[in-house]
Amino acid sequence: xxxxxxxxxxxxxxxxxxxxxxxNPAVASGATxxxxxxxxxxxxxxxxxxxxxxxxxxxxxxxxxxxxxxxxRQRSVPIVITDLKYKKFSDLGDSEAKSDGYSNLDALxxxxxxxxxxxxxxxxxxxxxxKVVQN
Numbered sequence: 001x002x003x004x005x006x007x008x009x010x011x012x013x014x015x016x017x018x019x020x021x022x023x024n025p026a027v028a029s030g031a032t033x034x035x036x037x038x039x040x041x042x043x044x045x046x047x048x049x050x051x052x053x054x055x056x057x058x059x060x061x062x063x064x065x066x067x068x069x070x071x072x073r074q075r076s077v078p079i080v081i082t083d084l085k086y087k088k089f090s091d092l093g094d095s096e097a098k099s100d101g102y103s104n105l106d107a108l109x110x111x112x113x114x115x116x117x118x119x120x121x122x123x124x125x126x127x128x129x130x131k132v133v134q135n
Contacts (some may be wrong), residue, residue: 008123034067034068035069035081036076037055037069037071037079041072043072047079047130050103052100052101053098054096054097054130055128055130056100056108056128057127057128058089058115058116059124059126060126067133068081080133081130082130084127084129085127086126086127088121088123088125089113089121089122089125091119092105092109096127099127
């Protein structure tokens with residue numbers, strides 16, 4: 001699902017400008033930065049074991065697809081962001097729960113409410129899909 005304020009393409013995904021704003025001087029000049037996403041140590045372990053391939057966060061998050069870093073405390077793991085999907089909290093389903101490493105949607109919703117106590121059913125979420133870069 002794509003929020004109307006972002007502008008959507010025919011696949012109902014945000015236009016690339018929404019993901020990589022050219023108003024950012026570093027992006028406009030061609031410089032690249034590797035985004036860092038904070039994770040719990042358990043999430044990093046699940047991702048390294050192949051049991052987690054996404055993270056769902058409250059709000060609209062805009063990341064450039066490509067190289068990034070998964071970080072938990074002092075541990076950093078290279079990843080590649082492969083896709084971003086935008087949905088209302090109420091529209092999340094079992095597919096997001098499974099790719100986030102949870103057994104079912106209730107477990108994902110419980111975890112998100114713990115991390116984001118003020119999250120409402122109508123709040124937008126971003127599911128960030130990634131692959132761990134194997135050394």
